[in-house]
Amino acid sequence: MRELALVTHSTSPRGGMVHTLALAEALQAAGQPVHVVSQGDPAAGLFRPTTVPFTVLPAPPSGGSLTDKVFASIDRLTTALGDLTDRFDVLHTQDCIAARAAARVRDAGADVAVVRTVHHVDDFTTPALVDCQRAAIREPDRVLVVSEQWRRILRDEYGREATVVPNGVDPDRFPPVSPERVAELRASIGAQDRFLFLGVGGVEPRKGTHVAFEALGRLTATMPHPPMLAIVGGHSFRDYAAYRDETLARLPDLGLELGRDVVLLGTLSEADLGAWYRSADALCFPSLSEGWGLAVLEAMAADLPVVAGDLPVFREYLLHHHNALMPHSGDSVALARAMQEMYADRALRRRLRTGGRETLARYTWAASARRHLAVYDDVRAGVGHPAG
Structure with missing residues (x-):
């Protein structure tokens, strides 16, 4: 052969x-x-x-x-x-x-x-x-x-x-990291005492980044201690510079500050990517189109609870309130509600982690x-x- x-x-x-x-x-x-x-x-x-x-x-x-x-x-x-x-x-x-x-x-x-x-x-x-x-x-x-x-x-x-x-999914791809490493990463972006959502895939139209920013802006306007969003990735064969520039330029109008409320981590090494999965509090993945959404399974493998849009492909393996929160895709109001629910409910996060581990066994x-x-x-x- x-x-x-x-x-x-x-x-x-x-x-x-x-x-x-x-x-x-x-x-x-x-x-x-x-x-x-x-x-x-x-x-x-x-x-x-x-x-x-x-x-x-x-x-x-x-x-x-x-x-x-x-x-x-x-x-x-x-x-x-x-x-x-x-x-x-x-x-x-x-x-x-x-x-x-x-x-x-x-x-x-x-x-x-x-x-x-x-x-x-x-x-x-x-x-x-x-x-x-x-x-x-x-x-x-x-x-x-x-x-x-x-x-x-x-x-x-x-x-x-x-x-x-x-x-x-490789459940061992991103092993646990030490509490000291978690504290170091979070301190590097000012997330010591803030709930940290992780975004994966860079600032791209298909990833629904503008929807995430709009949702975060709503939370920042209404919550005394709002969460923040760190985004990893961004290297792409296609040029999304115009979308990226336009989307980031809207941050001040949304009450958000780049570097404080939204942090762009860029393309990371394998070890650093795993460390960020393990250091965040939840995944925010409001994609408007996906073939599968591998980052969702990666988050589950890192014990990170998931917020993802209700795309048909996600409904093939995600169940709302069992292994993910699934607000309507493209709806920033619905996403903001889901992010706030994730932020506020520790028991929900534990339940979603358990559901995520059960899901991994099938893939x-x-x-x-x-x-x-x-x-x-x-x-x-x-x-x-x-x-x-």
Whole structure:
């Protein structure tokens, strides 16, 4: 058996790359030879150590429009994959760029099958990128999704059947940290005596950051000791600078001060990310669109109670008042009420932590790997998507 390649367009520690690396490790543990291929800085490697063999290909130079960057990445990855494919029989791609590149390599005559996991579909407006994304869903030999919601979307909007293979979570990824470390982190942002919500994913439209700011502003106006919000992440292939600048510029009008009520922590090391998960009081995750929302499971694994929007994908594994609070997505008034309830009710937070631990048991990477292996066996045997 030749190796399986898990292919991504970026080493950035966002959901897709976190998924890729954790899946690769679970596949390796199950006996599947696997190799991770990505684009980034070869000298820097991946965002955390791993026992899985990997190749980091040089990313194309930065600059130019989003369309320019996407097609430059596809071209660069196509060339590099073409030089590697004699080692692999399956290219399992994790994004639009990787899927287009892998399909080009296959169509040029390489003896490989292309599998694509659609984590979510981007809201591109440029015709070239809309067409590119549609082709990245149409061209692979087999398409996977991580939720029933996205299976329905691909069927109804793209005419493509997909197999659901849910995400997993490593419950030991973020081990407990010492009380001294917690105190140090909280003191570094002035959160010694303030309730601290953690946001994950940077300041982005899809993450509903403006909704979180509006909700926090409401609490700041009405509570004598309001909570604060620290946001981790922010590195993205897409340029959200305009949204970020506009959203942050609104903070004073909302009665909020950057650095006091809202703190931007940026992209963190693996150890520091885990420490912040363990040091906050609750996760605030008011996304407007998600493929799965891996940060929710990560928070649960760190015993952090969760506030998340009532997106259909979240309703597949979250239950209001059992393992999360789920205000109406996009509604800052509802989010403010949920944040205040989380803040005020210690017993609720204990109950949500218990519900979160119960949820984790259903989503292991070992189980996800077994389901992936069945798909790879089908693909290698030339079996298409099951009918229905």
